[in-house]
Amino acid sequence: MAMALAQDSPARISGPSLLAALRGMWAGGDFTGITAFLERTAREHGPVASWVSLTPPVRLWLLDEPALIDQLLTASGYDVVKSRGLRRMRRLLGQGLLTSDEPLHLRQRRLVQPAFHRERVAGYAATMIGAARDAADRLADGETVAVDALMNRLALRIAAATLFSTDVDDYADTIGGAVTEAMEVFPASMSPLGELLDHVPWHPTTRRFRAARERLDAVVHRLIDARRGDDRDHGDLLSMLLATRDEDGQPMPPELVRDEAMTLLLAGHETTANALAWTWDALARNPGAEARLHDELDTVLGDRDPVPDDYPRLAFPRDVVAEAMRLRPPAWILGRRVVRPIRLGPHAVGAGAVVLAAQIVTHRNPRFWTEPEAFRPERWSNGETAALPRGAYFPFGGGTRICIGESFAWTEAVLVLATLARRVRFRPLDPRPVPLDPLVTLRPGRPIQMRVEARRSAQRGRPSNPG
Numbered sequence: 001m002a003m004a005l006a007q008d009s010p011a012r013i014s015g016p017s018l019l020a021a022l023r024g025m026w027a028g029g030d031f032t033g034i035t036a037f038l039e040r041t042a043r044e045h046g047p048v049a050s051w052v053s054l055t056p057p058v059r060l061w062l063l064d065e066p067a068l069i070d071q072l073l074t075a076s077g078y079d080v081v082k083s084r085g086l087r088r089m090r091r092l093l094g095q096g097l098l099t100s101d102e103p104l105h106l107r108q109r110r111l112v113q114p115a116f117h118r119e120r121v122a123g124y125a126a127t128m129i130g131a132a133r134d135a136a137d138r139l140a141d142g143e144t145v146a147v148d149a150l151m152n153r154l155a156l157r158i159a160a161a162t163l164f165s166t167d168v169d170d171y172a173d174t175i176g177g178a179v180t181e182a183m184e185v186f187p188a189s190m191s192p193l194g195e196l197l198d199h200v201p202w203h204p205t206t207r208r209f210r211a212a213r214e215r216l217d218a219v220v221h222r223l224i225d226a227r228r229g230d231d232r233d234h235g236d237l238l239s240m241l242l243a244t245r246d247e248d249g250q251p252m253p254p255e256l257v258r259d260e261a262m263t264l265l266l267a268g269h270e271t272t273a274n275a276l277a278w279t280w281d282a283l284a285r286n287p288g289a290e291a292r293l294h295d296e297l298d299t300v301l302g303d304r305d306p307v308p309d310d311y312p313r314l315a316f317p318r319d320v321v322a323e324a325m326r327l328r329p330p331a332w333i334l335g336r337r338v339v340r341p342i343r344l345g346p347h348a349v350g351a352g353a354v355v356l357a358a359q360i361v362t363h364r365n366p367r368f369w370t371e372p373e374a375f376r377p378e379r380w381s382n383g384e385t386a387a388l389p390r391g392a393y394f395p396f397g398g399g400t401r402i403c404i405g406e407s408f409a410w411t412e413a414v415l416v417l418a419t420l421a422r423r424v425r426f427r428p429l430d431p432r433p434v435p436l437d438p439l440v441t442l443r444p445g446r447p448i449q450m451r452v453e454a455r456r457s458a459q460r461g462r463p464s465n466p467g
């Protein structure tokens with residue numbers, strides 16, 4: 001590590017490997033080649049690689065060095081801004097927290113933060129458990145389910161209930177379908193001509209994206225309109241957005257309320273759903289970890305579903321989720337465009353460059369992880385990860401742009417896992433590894449079809465499974 005950091009110029013990629021990279025990136029019009037390319041680049045070129053992308057011409061940097069990743073994440077929002085991927089998502093998310101720049105971002109973050117304070121999130125735990133219990137109640141022993149779709153619905157239901165006090169069951173399919181549409185056309189909209197396509201309304205990519213956006217807009221406007229004129233404090237995010245006043249006593253502009261609501265509804269369920277889907281996939285393929293999970297749940301919970309106060313005692317379930325997010329990070333890459341020259345360790349990075357840090361690469365760097373490809377939740381409690389440098393594991397990013405929903409996501413993932421795993425196990429129907437579909441988030445490349453196997457009936461005193 002020290003040797004690599006001592007270099008003043010990063011390893012540069014040129015010639016054939018650049019061509020291979022471009023070919024790999026756009027093969028098939030999707031991103032599947034990108035993860036392999038990034039991994040190969042990092043393993044071959046070390047902690048810092050840099051190359052010029054010709055379309056559009058921009059200097060790219062790929063960091064696979066925790067100290068430098070940490071520096072990038074903690075760089076000032078006036079020196080680095082979100083790179084093209086998230087900027088392209090502005091067409092859907094507008095100027096919401098995920099996609100806005102400073103100073104708007106910081107102002108909005110301060111306003112929204114109270115909805116994610118620790119006590120608030122603890123208050124959402126009962127809703128999370130209740131939704132997971134309902135999902136378990138509807139599962140029948142022996143039936144086949146697509147676990148990814150199941151987790152998507154559940155996470156959406158939880159986000160809508162906690163942040164918007166709304167039941168979205170009636171339009172869950174609309175939301176799910178529209179998010180999938182928007183994700184599927186994302187690689188095309190990131191192609192070199194992506195921005196031009198926005199002005200070609202009849203192009204299929206543009207048409208599909210706009211249709212998806214309209215459907216999502218209709219849902220979000222319905223959520224907001226249902227609340228307008230209702231001055232009661234529902235104690236949720238939406239009440240907060242509508243009640244807030246600036247120094248001049250002005251409410252938040254309606255388009256910004258829309259952007260924040262859209263951002264939190266989408267960011268609030270898509271990533272957690274993926275984390276959970278990959279967790280079930282990993283457990284089904286690792287019987288030892290699954291058996292230990294069941295043992296720990298039996299010890300901590302005995303013959304009952306979890307209650308919010310159990311959360312701190314669910315240490316092994318948390319390790320299972322942490323390990324799943326190491327190998328299959330739902331946010332698999334992040335990027336920053338440099339607007340004022342910065343230094344990353346010994347490297348001077350000029351304005352205009354784009355710096356990438358890829359969780360999917362660094363979370364499996366053999367310099368930091370023993371048996372990097374193995375699913376070993378025990379590594380999180382046996383001391384192995386205690387000395388990990390900051391920036392070696394960053395599923396939620398870091399610095400001023402760290403995920404606002406991090407503790408929400410941990411609480412939800414652990415409680416959903418515990419509630420469901422106490423009742424059922426999921427058996428894989430297809431032994432082949434599930435391919436990765438790295439879109440905006442890391443989705444499974446095919447439905448994760450699994451057979452439900454009952455472990456226990458419903459909690460004593462509750463009606464048993466209606467099937």
Ligand code: HEM
Pocket residue numbers: 082086097098099109159263264267268269271272275329330331334335394395396397398400401402403404405406408409
């Ligand atoms: C396992 C689940 C989740 C993962 C892996 C995840 C990951 C991330 C990452 C990596 C970032 C930083 C992106 C960057 O730096 O460019 C981020 C930001 C963000 N996330 Fe999450 N997230 C998750 C769950 C959630 C939840 C549950 C919510 C809301 C309820 C949420 C809302 C947001 C928002 C609003 C931002 C932008 C924050 C800002 O820039 O101030 N996320 N997330």
